[in-house]
Amino acid sequence: MIWNKIESAKREDIEKVQLKRLKEVVTRVYALSPFYKQKFDELGITPDDIKSLEDIQKLPFTKKQDLRDNYPFGLFTVPMSEVVRIHSSSGTTGKPTVVGYTEHDMEVWDEVMMRCLSMGDVNSKDVCHNAYGYGLFTGGLGFHEAAQKIGAAIVPASGGFTDRQLMLMRDFGATVLFATPSFALHLAEKARAAGPDFRKDYKLRCGFFGAEPTSEGLRKEVAEAWDIDYYEVYGLSEIIGPGVSCSCNKGRGLHIQEDHFYPEIIDPKTGEVLPDGEEGELVITTLTKQALPIIRYRTGDITRLYKEPCACGRTFVRMESVLGRADDMLIINGVNVYPSQVEHVIANTEGVTLNYQIVADKKGHLDKLEILVEVSDDIMMDNIAALEKIKKDLQQALLNNLYINANIILVEPKTIERSMGKAVRIVDKRK
Structure with missing residues (x-):
């Protein structure tokens, strides 16, 4: 279901809206943000220089560090009396990035999220189990507000407490799941302990997953584990939170x-x-944000864009599922490697699961790569011949597809630590 007619508008009409709003946001930040005025003045740019969408390339980039340098509210363009919500990142690599929302911003966030949920026909008959974390993280509340406004019943389960989550999903008759894909797979793994036909106890029909780069293999495994339709949601708190983009069930991207x-x-x-x-x-420019408008924000996410209309009727540009983050990319002896590429190879190897961890280290002057991978439940750890074949197949596939040599360490099922949120895939001991 298409929520808003703009989603299927002609390209020229979409671009007219974009240009009008681009001019407005550039005028806004030049007048109200000392940070952006200084940036524009250094480049000799004024809002009058923006006459076409291509002129956006004249504008400066914004980086995450700029938000940290202006912590907490230095990039806001409204007084605090107009801010109705504040979120922030975890700040694990320095001061957190802080984002604010006006009432208008909240309406925009709800609108784009309702568009996303409409791609899975979420409606008042649904019970939505929300396993995203609540609090300063934008995930939980981003899904919560939109599901509630669309008329669905929302269960604010938040993260962790796997057994309790499964009980609630079963007893409350959840039909829609909101979670990170790695946690959704962990839930299925736990539920399967009740027996191979565990799905008969649940009413799930679809799920909306995001917050971490995933391979096609992981998406397929989550969908098959729960026998549901898989919708991928992309977003980041600096821009708005979840809802920047979402997959439909008719085409890729x-x-x-x-x-x-x-x-x-x-x-x-x-x-x-x-x-x-x-x-x-x-790179994303917010066109309608009031509290924290951002010009040409470098997301760090690696993807591609294509403008061909989709079979679902939507004409908005599509982005490929994020391949990885520029700062998550590993360079192993000169070869660029993303975790999602490794995950794709693992997904196509028999005898192993998608629970894995990549460990990069140094041996002398050379990089050394180890990949810990859990074997499937039906593989016996004392079957040396079977384990050697799996190891050899995986090593050969990594060499053929990614041009990397890796030491594969096969471990027993459920021995790699599970995450209640985003999966920790990389341990780089070289840093």
Whole structure:
């Protein structure tokens, strides 16, 4: 179901809306943000220089560090009396990034999230089990408000407490699951302990998953584990939270809500804008945010864009599922490797699960890569011949597909620590 007619508008009509809103947001930040005024003045740019969408390339980039440098409210363009919600990142690598929302911003957030949920036909008959974390993290409340406004019953389970989550999903008759894909797989793994036909005790029909890069293999495994339709949601707190884009069930990729978020793909090294279809770093400009409008935000996420209309009827530009983060990319003896690429290889190898961890280290002057992978439940750990074959197959597949040599360590099921939120896939001991 298409929630808003703008989602299926003609390309020229979408671009008219984008240009009008781009001019407005550039005028706003130049007048109300000392940070952006200084940036514009240094480049010799004024709002009058923005006459076409291509002129966005004249504007400066914004980075996560800029938000940290202006902690907590230095980039806000409204007085605190107009801010109705504050969220922030965890701040594990420094001061947290703080984001604020006006009442208008909250309406925009609800709108784009309701569009996402409509892709899975979520309605008043649904019971939505929300296993995203609540609090300063935008995930939990982002899904919560939209599901409630759309008329569905929302169960604010938050993260952790796996057994309790399963009890609530079963007893409350949850039909829709909101969770990270790794936690959804963990829930299925736990539920399967009740027997191979565990799904008969649950009423799930679809799920909305995000907050971590995932391979096609993991998406397929989650969908098959629960026998549900899989919808992928992309977002980041600096832009709005979840809801920047979402997949439908008719075509590949995620529809970007581009009447609110203007996307570009750049070369992460040079900053050069790349043509549609080429892989690079996603850059987003918020077109309608009031409290924290952001110009050309470098997300760090690696993807590509394409504008072909989708079979679902939506005409918004689509983004590929995020391949990985520019800062998560591992360089192993000169070869670029993303965790999702490794995950894709593992997903196509028999005898192993998608519970894995990548460990990078140094041996002398050379990089050394170890990959811990859990074997399937039906593989006996004392079957040396079977284990050796799995190990050899995986090593060969990694070499053939990614051009990397890795030491594969096969471990027993359920021995790699599970995460209640985003999965920890990389341990880089070289840093």
